[in-house]
Amino acid sequence: MTFVRAVAPAKINLSLRVLGVRDDGYHELATVFHAVSLTDEVCVRPGTPGSGRRVSTSGDRAEGVPSGDANLASRAVRDLARVAGIGDGDAVIEIAKSIPVAAGMAGGSADAAAALVAARALWGLALSDEDLSEIAAGLGSDVPFALAGGTAQGTGRGEVLAPVLSSSSLHWVVAISDGELATPEVYAEWDRLVASGDVQPSAGVDDAALLAALRRGEAPDVAQHLVNDLEPAAISLRPSLARVLDAGRECGALAGLVSGSGPTCVFLATDREAAIALAAEISGLGLVRAVRYAHGPVPGARVVDRSH
Numbered sequence: 001m002t003f004v005r006a007v008a009p010a011k012i013n014l015s016l017r018v019l020g021v022r023d024d025g026y027h028e029l030a031t032v033f034h035a036v037s038l039t040d041e042v043c044v045r046p047g048t049p050g051s052g053r054r055v056s057t058s059g060d061r062a063e064g065v066p067s068g069d070a071n072l073a074s075r076a077v078r079d080l081a082r083v084a085g086i087g088d089g090d091a092v093i094e095i096a097k098s099i100p101v102a103a104g105m106a107g108g109s110a111d112a113a114a115a116l117v118a119a120r121a122l123w124g125l126a127l128s129d130e131d132l133s134e135i136a137a138g139l140g141s142d143v144p145f146a147l148a149g150g151t152a153q154g155t156g157r158g159e160v161l162a163p164v165l166s167s168s169s170l171h172w173v174v175a176i177s178d179g180e181l182a183t184p185e186v187y188a189e190w191d192r193l194v195a196s197g198d199v200q201p202s203a204g205v206d207d208a209a210l211l212a213a214l215r216r217g218e219a220p221d222v223a224q225h226l227v228n229d230l231e232p233a234a235i236s237l238r239p240s241l242a243r244v245l246d247a248g249r250e251c252g253a254l255a256g257l258v259s260g261s262g263p264t265c266v267f268l269a270t271d272r273e274a275a276i277a278l279a280a281e282i283s284g285l286g287l288v289r290a291v292r293y294a295h296g297p298v299p300g301a302r303v304v305d306r307s308h
């Protein structure tokens with residue numbers, strides 16, 4: 001095979017509760033992931049034996065994406081090859097980015113997930129989806145969900161998944177702010193806000209009302225139950241996000257919240273037409289760098305093209 005191309009989706013956390021800090025420094029989460037139709041594409045080709053992995057990235061703000069093994073897709077290919085016992089994974093990896101970089105939508109995790117399914121196909125490896133999910137959890141907390149897609153509850157660091165039934169599509173406006181927020185810094189800010197008493201860790205989390213709303217598939221009902229405990233931390237680091245959230249709500253969004261650790265904000269609309277109108281309105285305000293329409297849930301990482 002001369003190449004395999006795969007895609008993987010961005011995620012939104014419909015609910016993200018931070019329960020506390022663990023001994024390993026990670027935060028214990030109770031979250032509901034939702035895969036949306038912003039996707040990155042990863043093409044993997046065989047590399048020259050002994051040459052390691054070469055990564056190139058194209059697309060919006062691609063210059064911010066690391067090359068070499070600092071790139072999660074490269075580490076994914078390396079770890080897959082090691083688990084399969086075929087060396088260190090000599091490969092050429094091309095990433096085409098549509099998911100905003102370091103923006104709270106797990107773009108790097110999507111690239112890793114796409115690289116895993118592409119490299120498994122390229123090398124014809126007899127590894128199961130469960131095997132891939134285990135490798136994914138070692139790469140990052142959000143990588144198993146980028147493999148799985150759909151809508152899922154996540155516990156632990158976010159890597160322990162249970163699928164969630166959702167009966168219809170949700171329609172989103174994704175407002176991408178300029179600049180990046182580093183996930184560890186947002187968690188550190190959450191720690192600081194807890195220490196100063198400004199924020200309380202979530203206790204006794206119950207997402208039953210959100211899950212019931214998803215089962216019924218009614219967006220206004222889902223909107224009532226969207227929550228992100230990291231939002232105060234993201235806004236504390238980037239106060240202008242509060243203005244973006246207010247603007248989206250004033251423009252008629254059913255609800256708005258910071259996506260994951262931010263700075264991207266997402267707004268829920270009643271249907272596709274309402275989302276597209278809302279996207280145009282938010283875009284016109286000039287508060288953010290870019291505005292996109294997206295719908296979810298969508299499938300996880302999958303192969304879309306290959307050449308023999």
Ligand code: C5P
Nearest residue numbers: 025026027029140141142157183184187
């Ligand atoms: O797992 P991942 O490498 O994607 O996490 C990036 C960083 O985000 C971690 O190093 C940690 O600082 C923070 N994090 C956390 N708790 C989680 C997930 C991530 O503190 N559940």
